[in-house]
Structures are given as structure tokens and as C-alpha cells.
Amino acid sequence: MYFQQGIHKFRGRTYLCLVRTEIGQNIQQAISFLKQGETVAIPTETVYGLAADGTNEDAILKIFKAKGRPTSNPLILHFPSIEATFPYVDEFPETLLKLAEQFSPGPLTFILPKSTLVPSLITAGQETVAVRVPEHPMTLELLRTIDFPIAAPSANRYGGISPTTAGHVQSQLDGKIPYILDGGACQTGLESTIIGLADEKVIVYRLGGISIESLSEALGYAPEVKNEMHHGVRTSGMVKYHYATETPLFFMHSNQMDFQDTDGVILFSQERLHALSIETFVLSKNGDMNEAAKNLYAALHEMDQRNCTRIFIEEFPNVGLGKTMNDRLKRATAKFQS
Ligand code: TXA
């Protein structure tokens, strides 16, 4: 038996329980906690997720509690294959199935009409459910072993930076969850792209690890991006302040003439490095967008630990994953605009 942190009574005696968060690579251990209705952090190719049995309302509530996230924000259900999603959705339209064939497993999430098997706590009362097949060998093995889908938001405290290593999860959720399944650094490093279908056209609700260009090529047209609040469809990526550091964060172009010695800088490539002598993090020496994406959240986590007064970050070229990164940074810097 595993006790939540807090005060518990057992055989007439009172105990104060402190949760120790264990980090390990034991998939069976993770499964055992999930079956007991506990939360476990799991690796995916995008970011670490905070997982619980997606059919168990008590377990799902623990996700919201550990993250400090409002229950008005729906969760993604994770499956071992697209076929495994079928009982949980009322319809999987042909157009989206074609994209699934090409991009799943991978960083693409589908918004679909939910079936009655999906608890309303997952969808925040909406009639649609978000489903995805993550691409990480350990998590795929875990998903294949259990007979329920996994609900998993990013394993950060609400509003914070998504974790891309087990250490990032520990720094935010230590003592709040029993286990972190350590699958190394996430390969993509940005959350999944979220899509749905409206009037037969694909709509992008959140930019993510699959670029708009890749979707356009597969579809034969450029999907519309609707990643601001609208029509009651809610994604946390739409919240104005999100993905934020504790240290004030600014785009370099907004203030670059007035660096102080105590500031820190995150650069896309090495190109502008020579001009600076302050705390610096280079995302990709050669300016490779995929490498920069993989390192972006780690850079934000690390610079946040370095006690800089302010962090400045270079804006990315507005193509491919650069669009996704600029989107995240726009929401992160919004917190510090007066
Ligand atoms: O890459 C990812 O998607 C990661 C990994 C762990 O899979 N998960 C993730 O979850 O980013 P989260 O909760 O941080 O973001 C999921 C987004 C939220 O913004 C949520 O509002 C949206 O998906 N979402 C979930 N269900 C939805 C629905 N039925 N309709 C619209 N948006 C939905």
C-alpha cells in the first residue's frame, strides 16, 4: 500500500506520511503504482508526462492535485497504438487516420468525439477527447502491458516549464508523486502538435513537435492554426502565461542593448556568441532546429537555476519547429510584460 503525503490514521494510531519520490527504470514498478491508482512520471519523445489510469477518477484527480492544475483543463489519453484508441472515440475520421498512419507513434494528438468509456474528468466535461500514441520504447512497453489508457499532462507544476529529463520532473514534483520512470532526455523536446477536424478541414489547436510544414505536405493544404481561445475548445497552450521561468524572461530583440553582467542569454546557434561574456547557453552550435528544440526546455530550466537577474533568448526563424518554439516563448515572456 502506498500513502499519499499527509496525516493518516491506521489501527487507531496517527501517522505523518512523507512521500519519497523514487527515480528508476523499472517499468513493472511504474505499472504497479498505476494499477494502485497512483501517479507516475513517464518519459515520452516530447516531454515527460504525469501519468495515471485514465479510467480511474480518483487517480486522475491526483494528477491535477500534484500539478496544481485546475480541473477545467482537459487531459490527453495515451495509447499503445491507434487501434487501441477506437473503443474510446466515437469516430476517427479518414483524414485524421491517414495522418495517424504517417505520424503515429509520434508527437501528434487528435481531438475526437469521445465514447462513453472516457470519464468526463479527462475531457473537462467536453464531448471530445484528445488521444495520442507516444514514441518512447519504455512507455510503449508500459502501455502494451496494461489494459487501460494513460492520462498524462506534462509533468510540470501548472504554468511552469515542461520537463524533458527525469531531473526536471524531480525538481518540480519531488515528494508529490511516488515514482519517476527515467527514460533519458526526450528526443523531440516540445509537446505534441494538437489537431482536430472541422468542416472536413484539419485545424491545429496547438503548435508542437510535428511542424505545420509536415502536416501541409501530408494534407496537400496548409491547415488553419487556431491556437488562441475560441469556440469553447480549451488547450492549456492557449493560456496566455505558460511555460514560464521564475527568472524574468525576454526576447533578445526587445531589450538587447542593455545587458547587465548578471543577465543570462540563450542563443539559437554559436554565431553571436563571441560578442557576449555573460552566462550563456547555446542551443545548437550549428543552428540545427531539431537540436535546438530538444535543448530548449533544458536551457530554460538550467538558466532558471543559475541565479541570473534576467534571461534573454534569441527569437527563432519562423519556420518548422522554430514556429513552435517562438509560440512557447511568446507565452513564457508574456508573464514578464508590464
Ligand atoms: O506531448 C504532449 O502532448 C505531452 C505528453 C506528456 O504527451 N502532454 C501534454 O499534456 O502536453 P498537457 O496537458 O500539458 O497539454 C495537453 C493539451 C492541454 O492544453 C489541453 O487543454 C489539451 O491538450 N486538450 C486535452 N483534451 C482536449 C480536448 N478534448 N479538446 C481540446 N483540447 C484538449
Ligand code: MG
Ligand atoms: Mg503542459
